Amino acid sequence: MFSYQMDSVKADETVDRPATPPIRFEDIPGLNIRPEQTTVDTVLGKRRTIKTITTIEIAFIVIAVIGILSTIGLTITVIVNEVKDANTSSDLIFAIVLLINALFCLYYICDGVLFESAYEIVVFVGATTILLIYCIISFSQDKDDVIKTVRFYMIIVLGPFCVVLGSLLAKSYYESKNIIFRTVGASVELQDMCGLMLFFQTLLKFDLQLEVSMVVFVLSDSMDNIGTTDIIVLSVGVVYSLVWVALGFFSVRYESKKLVILFFLTSIAEPAYIIYKVIDVWVIADEEDLIKSAIITCGIIGLIIRIVVCITMYFVTKNFGNGLKEKVYGQSSGDTAAVIGNESQVPPQGV
Incomplete structure (x- = not known):
């Protein structure tokens, strides 16, 4: 009887005792093990760290940035030439709009990858497709213009890569929802x-x-x-x-x-x-x-x-x-x- 009561008291004490959190590797002295940080808190929410960017994402960023920067440079040249000639034709207006949208695309590239935003990558792919169509039409109307010719071949070479890689990334982001899982x-x-x-x-x-x-x-x-x-x-x-x-x-x-x-x-x-x-x-x-x-x-x-x-x-x-x-x-x-x-x-x- 006495043994049973003592066992009951010990059992009760065990039940009432607060749970001890499990020991983690980083809690063990001398190991200096810390979990790898994959996200960073920002004003706009959680974003990925640079280390987590994959090879295909790096390839997409490099190709897309080269294409967009080339388009921006050539478009600025067109605007400068049109302004020098005091020309207010539709070419100047479309060049300004093209420059504005190229800057937005540059933002979509960086923000879309760092925040794994499938929607922003989709917008970029759509804008690139429209840019591709516009450059083809513009080149077909004036094949003797050197700047339009260079821009045409640049977009023809780099545009399809941006569209394909961007579509693959958007599909991957939408299906995996990795950044959303890490957030909520x-x-x-x-x-x-x-x-x-x-x-x-x-x-x-x-x-x-x-x-x-x-x-x-x-x-x-x-x-x-x-x-x-x-x-x-x-x-x-x-x-x-x-x-x-x-x-x-x-x-x-x-x-x-x-x-x-x-x-x-x-x-x-x-x-x-x-x-x-x-x-x-x-x-x-x-x-x-x-x-x-x-x-x-x-x-x-x-x-x-x-x-x-x-x-x-x-x-x-x-x-x-x-x-x-x-x-x-x-x-x-x-x-x-x-x-x-x-x-x-x-x-x-x-x-």
Whole structure:
């Protein structure tokens, strides 16, 4: 009896004793073993370290950067020559738009690989395809231009490699979701939320890219008969776009519903101007006027993207308060911190 009681006391003491965390290799003195750091916390969320970039990614970055920098250099040469000749033809306008989009592509390359953003790589592949088509058309219209000839052969050689490698990387990023897993863990629900948030952020950047291009096209088309409304709208257009993109980013980052309401309210301005401008240009459009055709095309695509952005923001907003921002940005708040705390709790086992 006494032995049984002593055994019971020891058993109770064992049960009540707090659990000791398992010993890790880095806790053993003298070994100096530390786990390899694969991600780094940034303002935009977790990004990969340079050491984790694979060979195929390095090949993609090198080929793509060489192609984009070559395009930028040749395009700047075209712009300088056109300005010297006081030429305001469509070649100058398309060269400026090409330069703007090339700079965006350069950003997509670096950001897409470091953050394993499948969506940004897809946008880059699409932009490269459009660039490839434009250079072919431009070369076919003026085969005697040395700069256009060099640019044509550069894009013909490097363009397909960028498209193929970019497509493979985008497919790999989308299927593996490695950076999303390292950010939010194994929760499938949080992974889907994070993927939707990243999709929304990519749409914001693409919307900005389209709007800046639209501003250049509209300015070039209205140089001779630009009105007061166009001056006011276009003078603040780029600044407004930057503020609107920042507003969308911070709305999601801080899960602020007040900022979301402000974001939706300010989302109306661009579609209203696009509809007005497309109708205005459509009435007097000439089939051979490339600038007016570009305004209509860019305007329609921009309008579609803006609608998709707002729809995506609505679904992203529904995910507020589920612990996503703590996982992605390491912030703390009452409601969402409780969700993360609940995830770490081990459910009681049945007796």
